[in-house]
Amino acid sequence: MRTVCKQNSCTGCMACVGKCKREAISIQDSFSAYNAVIDEGKCVNCGACERVCPNNHKVNLNEPIYWKEGWASDDVRMKASSGGAASAMMECFVDDGGYVAACLFRNGEFFFDITNKKDELIRFAGSKYVKSNPVGIYDKVVEKLKNGKKVLFIGLPCQVAAIKNYTITMPAGIGENLYTVDLICHGTPSPKILSLALREKGINIKQLRDIRFRNKTNFGLSSQNGDNGYKTITPMGVQDMYTYAFLTSLDYTENCYSCQYATLGRVSDVTIGDSWGSNQPDSEQGKGISLILCQTNKGMTLIQNSGMTLEKVDVEKAIEANHQLRHPSIAPETREVFFGNLGKGFYKAVSKCAPKVYYKQKLKENLIKLKIIRGGASPIEYKISFR
Numbered sequence: 593m594r595t596v597c598k599q600n601s602c603t604g605c606m607a608c609v610g611k612c613k614r615e616a617i618s619i620q621d622s623f624s625a626y627n628a629v630i631d632e633g634k635c636v637n638c639g640a641c642e643r644v645c646p647n648n649h650k651v652n653l654n655e656p657i658y659w660k661e662g663w664a665s666d667d668v669r670m671k672a673s674s675g676g677a678a679s680a681m682m683e684c685f686v687d688d689g690g691y692v693a694a695c696l697f698r699n700g701e702f703f704f705d706i707t708n709k710k711d712e713l714i715r716f717a718g719s720k721y722v723k724s725n726p727v728g729i730y731d732k733v734v735e736k737l738k739n740g741k742k743v744l745f746i747g748l749p750c751q752v753a754a755i756k757n758y759t760i761t762m763p764a765g766i767g768e769n770l771y772t773v774d775l776i777c778h779g780t781p782s783p784k785i786l787s788l789a790l791r792e793k794g795i796n797i798k799q800l801r802d803i804r805f806r807n808k809t810n811f812g813l814s815s816q817n818g819d820n821g822y823k824t825i826t827p828m829g830v831q832d833m834y835t836y837a838f839l840t841s842l843d844y845t846e847n848c849y850s851c852q853y854a855t856l857g858r859v860s861d862v863t864i865g866d867s868w869g870s871n872q873p874d875s876e877q878g879k880g881i882s883l884i885l886c887q888t889n890k891g892m893t894l895i896q897n898s899g900m901t902l903e904k905v906d907v908e909k910a911i912e913a914n915h916q917l918r919h920p921s922i923a924p925e926t927r928e929v930f931f932g933n934l935g936k937g938f939y940k941a942v943s944k945c946a947p948k949v950y951y952k953q954k955l956k957e958n959l960i961k962l963k964i965i966r967g968g969a970s971p972i973e974y975k976i977s978f979r
């Protein structure tokens with residue numbers, strides 16, 4: 593098997609798939625690793641895939657010149673996962689005549705789209721704790737840039753690296769209109785794991801209208817069917833095992849444990865995450881507070897135009913609460929056990945790795961269903977284990 597970059601190190605950024613004129617590259621997702629596999633029959637050895645791959649050609653990283661925590665106005669903030677920094681920047685960018693390219697959930701998949709319509713931005717809001725699929729978006733961004741439009745690209749650090757490599761060969765000046773925001777990233781599981789976990793709960797992801805991974809500091813899956821509101825996948829107060837596996841770094845694809853972007857040097861103009869080390873009162877923390885790192889002058893423009901409330905942040909505390917700013921997530925020893933048992937089912941695999949957690953939650957779930965005990969008022973608060 594010939595692959596674009598070192599075996600099992602593919603991030604799934606899809607830049608090589610987009611660049612290949614011969615459609616010779618396909619991404620193999622084995623649950624535990626991605627590989628960009630080259631079809632030798634179609635390949636003409638032009639080298640375009642290898643050149644665009646951020647694993648083969650590293651992108652420059654810059655340390656932040658400015659650190660803040662902050663939040664958007666309440667109407668924007670309350671629809672967002674954290675302080676609404678991403679949504680605030682998207683809104684202002686579109687108001688200013690620009691386009692936004694970001695990730696959304698549609699027909700059971702986590703794709704990217706581009707728009708300059710303000711009423712469509714809501715589709716992007718919210719953290720999706722899964723490896724998203726940017727296939728096709730880079731060419732759309734390039735097309736807008738070539739037409740003299742400004743584009744704001746928001747994505748995971750590996751996806752921002754991809755758009756930067758994609759545009760690097762463009763005529764001077766065109767790339768100037770590209771603005772980038774990356775998310776502090778813990779790591780990402782294959783979306784096939786999410787589909788499997790849902791299927792075992794009797795839910796077909798393709799039939800969902802929307803899915804949420806958290807409500808501010810409450811982490812847990814909730815889904816929306818038709819026009820009804822969101823319903824948690826496990827009863828309120830019961831730990832959701834998909835979220836447990838995500839937050840304990842159990843189920844990421846192989847590449848995430850050696851992520852080159854989990855460092856203080858950042859790939860984008862602006863980096864955003866959760867300000868877990870914040871000293872703000874609980875009333876503000878409950879609504880979500882964004883951590884905002886700025887690396888460039890373009891980033892300063894994005895932040896200043898966003899109209900967000902900005903406050904001083906304790907940098908050391910912020911870093912301490914977000915290890916991804918120093919090093920990648922560490923694979924737990926049980927990761928191999930998890931993937932070794934995944935063939936028997938998602939919940940079976942988790943139960944083999946964390947039997948105490950799994951059976952305690954299972955018991956609680958059954959007691960709630962039998963109305964022997966009452967569920968909690970909300971999903972489990974996971975703030976501490978997210979570090």
Ligand SMILES: Cc1cc2nc3c(=O)[nH]c(=O)nc-3n(C[C@H](O)[C@H](O)[C@H](O)COP(=O)(O)OP(=O)(O)OC[C@H]3O[C@@H](n4cnc5c(N)ncnc54)[C@H](O)[C@@H]3O)c2cc1C
Binds near residue numbers: 679694722747866883
């Ligand atoms: C997989 C993942 C891991 C994360 N790990 C951490 C962490 O360890 N520490 C931390 O502080 N923050 C982490 N974050 C970031 C955090 O969850 C929030 O997404 C971030 O703070 C933005 O919040 P907001 O309120 O500004 O965003 P919102 O206004 O809600 O907008 C969210 C933005 O993120 C984009 N987005 C969401 N999910 C994805 C995805 N899977 N792929 C690409 N783009 C996506 C959306 O398109 C949108 O533009 C992670 C996010 C993701 C998706």
